[in-house]
Amino acid sequence: MKFFNTSNIRGDLMGGLTAGIVALPLALAFGEASGAGPIAGLYGAIIVGFLASLFGGTGSQISGPTGPMVVVFAGVFASLSGEPALVFAAVVLAGLIQIAFGVFRFGHFIRLVPYPVISGFMSGIGVIIIALQMARLFGHEPEGSGTIPALASIPAAVMSPNVTALTIGAMTLGIVFFWPKKLGKWIPAPLAALAIATVFSTMVKGAPILGDVPTGLPSFIMPSFSQDTIFVVLEAAFLLALLGAIDSLLTSLVADNMTRTRHESNKELVGQGIGNTVAGLFGAIPGAGATMRTVVNIRSGGQFKLSGMTHSLVLVAVALVLAPAASLIPHAALAGILIKVGYDIIDWTYLRRAHRGPRWDLVLMVVVLALTVFVDLITAVAAGVVLAALAFIKQLGEQQIARLKLDSDEVGDPEERALLKSMHDQVSVFEFGGPLSFGAAADLGHHVREQADGKTRVLILDFARVPFLDLSAAKAVETIAVDAHDAGKALYLAGASKEVRAVLDGLRLVDAVAGDHWFATRREALEAAGQKIRREESPGAGLDQAIPAK
Structure with missing residues (x-):
């Protein structure tokens, strides 16, 4: 250009x-x-x-x-x-x-x-x-x-x-x-x-009236600040810049x-x-x-x-x-x-239509407006961004765990659906629908514990659709693993990418989840769960009896 x-x-x-x-x-x-x-x-x-x-x-x-x-x-x-x-x-x-x-x-x-x-x-x-x-x-x-x-x-x-x-x-x-x-x-x-x-x-x-207004070109001013004023100057400079x-x-x-x-x-x-x-x-x-x-x-x-x-x-x-x-x-x-x-x-266009939009956005706008007028601009912007981010994370977290447990009828693959039905509610599959963040972490363990009823003998956590997770979410997974161990339930993890596995391994989650309980796909986890249940029900049953014929 x-x-x-x-x-x-x-x-x-x-x-x-x-x-x-x-x-x-x-x-x-x-x-x-x-x-x-x-x-x-x-x-x-x-x-x-x-x-x-x-x-x-x-x-x-x-x-x-x-x-x-x-x-x-x-x-x-x-x-x-x-x-x-x-x-x-x-x-x-x-x-x-x-x-x-x-x-x-x-x-x-x-x-x-x-x-x-x-x-x-x-x-x-x-x-x-x-x-x-x-x-x-x-x-x-x-x-x-x-x-x-x-x-x-x-x-x-x-x-x-x-x-x-x-x-x-x-x-x-x-x-x-x-x-x-x-x-x-x-x-x-x-x-x-x-x-x-x-x-x-x-x-x-x-x-x-204005009175005398100087003419001509401006004069050079050498900037300076003292120890007493440096923080006021820096704060003002940052706010002006932003x-x-x-x-x-x-x-x-x-x-x-x-x-x-x-x-x-x-x-x-x-x-x-x-x-x-x-x-x-x-x-x-x-x-x-x-x-x-x-x-x-x-x-x-x-x-x-x-x-x-x-x-x-x-x-x-x-x-x-x-x-x-x-x-x-x-x-x-x-x-x-x-x-x-x-x-x-003043944003009259938004104010005229605000009652038709999300209530939280209107509340946030009014809070920032009030802070701007009666407190200061830095506080207004900082508080507004933080409140908006927290509200978004909360909403995102609620969506991430809104439908964790998969019913057998919700499984798309026919063979996986047949496997899950054959185990008569003894296996609970939990699928995560996107990135796991601290917004979902607070309630993650509670939801899994609540939805895994007394019949459940194996929990499967499906990470296939999780591109990444943060520390809070990883700690929540660790809590699920400890709860499962204490309740005598097996915990299988499926579909974890290299990035997700690296975070979970970094927290030494392998100490709570056995090494052979990690699977590349949900189907492999379901097959392993079927084998485990069949062995426990019929200790003499062989491997061929554990897996339904394809």
């Missing part, structure tokens, strides 16, 4: 231009919301957008500041008292971690996060963004940092609104929610809202669906990591793949790397020339734009 694909230059230039226009108000709003200032948001869109496109693995993706990344970065900025060397050290480290994710090919694993966890996590971030902006919509700043102080500030802001700011905020919300689609093809709703609100603010004074990776790869999947292409996930992580590393060195807020801007790019004709790079160059022109005009933008206008962003992040 070419590093640069020049077959769609016109479409890429148009897509990049349109995406750059859409990105402008969002970059300024995200920068202001982060605490680092609107110009830091603009630099983030420029640097991450350009380098992630240049080195990434999703041709049509537009990268830059996103709601989830800004929520985390704002928390880092507040916890480190806005100290640039510390704050941006976390961004640089996050970029390096993302590069490591790509180099060690973790991209496929990150995409394995269950959908209810992603839905709850993203919806929680949407709620946080809305909560953080509500007081600003009424012309007030939230007291303190974090979601809970922001929620606590809303009642006071509602009771004593800045009328001008509230008017601007309501106007902005009306435009971003109800801007006609036909006009949106030419002027994106956020840009129209920003321009109209700013003009209104210059005519009707009284609403808080969140940015998930956000970017989800957007890559959206781009794949729209363009009928397939992205390179590990290469995308490297590109995002390079972008965030450089962004941190120049005081820019971190970014990730931005779904809305990517969709705008694709719909405007963008397909390849040139579109994302063009989007960044459009923003460079704004940063160098139009920054003074940005100083007149009212806070309430940016708050209105961000509230729409938060609203769009």
